[in-house]
Amino acid sequence: MKPNIWRRFYYWLDERIQFEDLIRFAAKKYVPVHSHSLWYYFGGVTLFLFIIQVVTGILLLLYYKGNEDLAFESIRYIMTEVEFGWLIRSIHSWSANLMILAAFIHMFSVFFTKAYRKPREITWLTGMVMLFLALGFGFSGYLLPWNELAFFATKVGTDIVGVIPLIGKPIQIFLRGGEDVTGATLSRFFGFHVAILPGIFTIFLFIHLLLVQRQGMSLPMEIVPEKAMKTMPFFPNFLLRDLLLWLIVLNILAILAVLYPWELGVKADPFAPAPAGIKPEWYFMFMFQTLKYIPAHIWIFDGEVVGVLLFIIAGVLWTLIPFWDKKTARGEKNLLINYLGLFCILYIILLTILGYLS
Amino acid sequence: MNKFKILDSLIKLIFYLTLVIGMFFENNLAQNTTDFCLKCHKANGDKAAVMFTKDIHYEMGVSCADCHGGDQSKSNMGEAMSEKNNFIGVPKGNRISELCSQCHSDEYQNLINSVHGKLTIKGDQIITQCITCHGIHNILRKEDKNSNVNALNVAKICAGCHSNIAYIKKYNPELPTDQYEKYLTSKHGILNSKKDPKAASCVSCHGSHEIRNVNDVKSKVYASNLPEVCSVCHSDSQYMKDYKIPTDQYDKYIGSVHGIALLKKGDLAAPSCNDCHGNHGAAPPGVESISKVCGICHALNAELFAKSPHKKAFDTLNKPECETCHGNHEIIVGTDQLIGNTKGTICYQCHNENQNVEGFIVAGKMRAILDSLVKLEETTVKLITDAEQKGMEVSEAKFKLRDIRQAKLETRTIIHAFNFDTFEKTSNNALSLIYDVKSLGEKAVNEYYFRRWGLLAATAIISVLAITLFIYIKKLEKKSNGK
Amino acid sequence: MNQSRRSFLKYILGGSLIAFIGAVLYPVIAFLKPPKSKSVEISSIKVCKVNDLPNDSGLIFKFGNKPGILVRTPKGDFRAFDATCTHLDCTVQYKKDMGVIWCACHNGKYDLNGRNISGPPPRPLIPFKVIVQGDEIFVSKQL
Structure with missing residues (x-):
């Protein structure tokens, strides 16, 4: 009896939505199976963590107050008075970090497999934009608890923005909502974090996913496509594998969130002296540390300005790689790109470690 | 040895010779230039001139003209006191002190920076000129028994203004005017009246030219500066030898709860020497008045004590009230170790197995309750810290820890009633508060374990789901491969 | 199978x-x-209604993680202070018979302006601002 009800419900829906097309589309979709298939999953993991961010973020929004006087207390309230509030907040914080990590892995895997090459330039571009937006999510969300560490990290972070010649100062004032980091900054960051960034992010995410579905998975250049290549149907095999990995990630997330709850720290006091050992979030650490090593003056330029400009140039070049990597575009092997990527990874890891050791 | 003696005699000889020759010449010079001011004014019987011949300034060679202007070498009156010769007559207002400052510049600077130099009469002259205290034409060394500012006379000089109610009201309405009367009743004043120059007078504590308002941090009698001022004499065993009193008060005081509060923590409300001994009426408080003195601040303790059976007992036995248990200059933070029925406790000195047995029993019971309170509080604090370190939010419980602290303080205070029933009532209140907080702490720790078990359940569910999904996928793939 | x-x-x-x-x-x-306790409002809180507090009485309330005291003077004015005694951090209370804010621990007394008038307290109580809106009394940290 039971299957009948389900079946009838399915037909009812099918008449209206026409699943057949979708199923036909999904059935045609195959995911290549080869030695680098593992990397295909990280985009999905990032997406899953983003969904968790959206869900937990909306939940937190019910109790959070984006106001200088109340921000800290409202989060303490969430952590103590609201049932499972501690869990939701802890998951939101952990998931944010894991999402950035997953996004980085996804980005580097695409980079090394040269999946950015024609015809997937737009996919790469939207992905890079989303990575920057994710960093923006991290930076703006970090301030929201309005605790001491976040307050000073934001101060330092926006100070760095301010050193960019010409446009730096206006951007800094725009970000801070004034000359200094104050309650106005908090309101602004709150707005960025829950309205502006999610809005923009959703558009890019839509384009990104649409293109992935339209174009299918890219094959690494080393693997020569053969007629009899091993493939896996996207639906249900790949999707179920995706779900399996999501479950594992969720499990890790739950364990991290419960066993290592995210701390609240002490409330920010704008008039207190900066505490020792202000550190940005780990994914900004390599840039922060680099700026520390750059001498105060390089020739006639200010060291910090040079550093910040170099990072901006590097970021732009990295983002535009599909357009200047001609050799790959022609279908030739370009080892230079591999070495460049390897250098970047090693550089980021080394500087991050140095940042935490110092 | 011999050589040195000869050299010594030689030096002495030269010294005396120079002296005699010098005196001879000086006499000659003096004879050559007669001081006509003094000559005429003395002849006229001018009191000032007569007095001046005994003045220290005359002795040191200061002439009339040095202050009054004019030319003392002219015998003609008109010429000697002419404007041409800068004759100024009787100096008025600030001019007086300015004239003194020509030689006594340091004293003058101190004076104009002092409270006496800051207050003015009608805005054009400082309230106290040099002559106000030192006198005119009869100024003597302060060591001289007849000097205005001699240790034995100076109090009367100060009292000239400071005991004048109408005058003081005009210039500093909030200043009392009974200092001199109080001084006369103090140990210092009594000794001073008996012509003991070593006893403190006004200037010993307040300073002389540099006197500042008591609220001025540079004042010698500013609350936190005072103990050191007292210690100048009272910690000097040589100086205090004849008075047969201890000289360790200052050393004891600086280690006491009061000394630390005042001198280290800068709490100006903490008592300095004068707050217990009085300032102008400084004297040690008597046996019965001690609880009144301590009660100025420790009012509740004093009130409870006054109604307690110990009040009468202590007074009859001639035991100083608070001091018997807490000491005087060396008072440290009271601990529970003071009370009890074992050797080493204070109660045991009077209450033991053989005498005053009732108190012996009660002291034992009180101590037991106090100990259990402290122990319970300790375990509660530990519980809450434990919960906090486990990552639990216990700000509510920590907030309530304040109440426990307060209840404990109240319990310790109620001891001073020396009545077991009232004590028990207060201590029971404290105990019930502690149990409340303890249950909060326990709840937090339980919540911690709930989270652990919840995680275990959740991960178990997710794992089972993941494993079955994995098996399902494998099956699915096997099937499709089979195809 | x-x-x-x-x-x-x-x-x-x-x-x-x-x-x-x-x-x-x-x-x-x-x-x-929604949790049982109301959500946080720390810089100012609603203490009670005007009619809840008769003339010549006091009320202890929780202000963040510290106690506060709201006093209504015999003439009907409202005053609010941090209820932490400046001597040893006990919580003070309004003592009707003496007409003062009183600390039970060591008999410290403050007048209704928060000034320490007798006993061991070294400093006055920290004042809060009282705002009466309609029939509700709000207390906020003084700026």
Whole structure:
């Protein structure tokens, strides 16, 4: 009896939505199976963590107050008075970090497999934009608890923005909502974090996913496509594998969130002296540390300005790689790109470690 | 040895010779230039001139003209006191002190920076000129028994203004005017009246030219500066030898709860020497008045004590009230170790197995309750810290820890009633508060374990789901491969 | 045989899926349930209604993680202070018979302007601002 009800419900829906097309589309979709298939999953993991961010973020929004006087207390309230509030907040914080990590892995895997090459330039571009937006999510969300560490990290972070010649100062004032980091900054960051960034992010995410579905998975250049290549149907095999990995990630997330709850720290006091050992979030650490090593003056330029400009140039070049990597575009092997990527990874890891050791 | 003696005699000889020759010449010079001011004014019987011949300034060679202007070498009156010769007559207002400052510049600077130099009469002259205290034409060394500012006379000089109610009201309405009367009743004043120059007078504590308002941090009698001022004499065993009193008060005081509060923590409300001994009426408080003195601040303790059976007992036995248990200059933070029925406790000195047995029993019971309170509080604090370190939010419980602290303080205070029933009532209140907080702490720790078990359940569910999904996928793939 | 094993697998899969959904939804629904205590408002809080506090009386309230005291003077004015005694951090109370704010620990007394007038307290109480809106009394930290 039971299957009948389900079946009838399915037909009812099918008449209206026409699943057949979708199923036909999904059935045609195959995911290549080869030695680098593992990397295909990280985009999905990032997406899953983003969904968790959206869900937990909306939940937190019910109790959070984006106001200088109340921000800290409202989060303490969430952590103590609201049932499972501690869990939701802890998951939101952990998931944010894991999402950035997953996004980085996804980005580097695409980079090394040269999946950015024609015809997937737009996919790469939207992905890079989303990575920057994710960093923006991290930076703006970090301030929201309005605790001491976040307050000073934001101060330092926006100070760095301010050193960019010409446009730096206006951007800094725009970000801070004034000359200094104050309650106005908090309101602004709150707005960025829950309205502006999610809005923009959703558009890019839509384009990104649409293109992935339209174009299918890219094959690494080393693997020569053969007629009899091993493939896996996207639906249900790949999707179920995706779900399996999501479950594992969720499990890790739950364990991290419960066993290592995210701390609240002490409330920010704008008039207190900066505490020792202000550190940005780990994914900004390599840039922060680099700026520390750059001498105060390089020739006639200010060291910090040079550093910040170099990072901006590097970021732009990295983002535009599909357009200047001609050799790959022609279908030739370009080892230079591999070495460049390897250098970047090693550089980021080394500087991050140095940042935490110092 | 011999050589040195000869050299010594030689030096002495030269010294005396120079002296005699010098005196001879000086006499000659003096004879050559007669001081006509003094000559005429003395002849006229001018009191000032007569007095001046005994003045220290005359002795040191200061002439009339040095202050009054004019030319003392002219015998003609008109010429000697002419404007041409800068004759100024009787100096008025600030001019007086300015004239003194020509030689006594340091004293003058101190004076104009002092409270006496800051207050003015009608805005054009400082309230106290040099002559106000030192006198005119009869100024003597302060060591001289007849000097205005001699240790034995100076109090009367100060009292000239400071005991004048109408005058003081005009210039500093909030200043009392009974200092001199109080001084006369103090140990210092009594000794001073008996012509003991070593006893403190006004200037010993307040300073002389540099006197500042008591609220001025540079004042010698500013609350936190005072103990050191007292210690100048009272910690000097040589100086205090004849008075047969201890000289360790200052050393004891600086280690006491009061000394630390005042001198280290800068709490100006903490008592300095004068707050217990009085300032102008400084004297040690008597046996019965001690609880009144301590009660100025420790009012509740004093009130409870006054109604307690110990009040009468202590007074009859001639035991100083608070001091018997807490000491005087060396008072440290009271601990529970003071009370009890074992050797080493204070109660045991009077209450033991053989005498005053009732108190012996009660002291034992009180101590037991106090100990259990402290122990319970300790375990509660530990519980809450434990919960906090486990990552639990216990700000509510920590907030309530304040109440426990307060209840404990109240319990310790109620001891001073020396009545077991009232004590028990207060201590029971404290105990019930502690149990409340303890249950909060326990709840937090339980919540911690709930989270652990919840995680275990959740991960178990997710794992089972993941494993079955994995098996399902494998099956699915096997099937499709089979195809 | 194979058939029953497959359906067994399906049952486990379905069962654990339902348990999983429950495990996710339970905390979420619990989170959505409004907590018993009102949400935080720390810079200013509503203490009580004007009529709740008769003339010549006092009330201790919780202000953040510290106690506050709201006093209504015999003439009907409202005053609010940090209720932490400046001597040894006990909580002060309004003492009607003496007309002062009083600390039970060592008999410290403050007048109704918060000034320490007798006993051991070294400093006055920290004042808060009282705002009366309609019939409700709000207390905020003084700026």
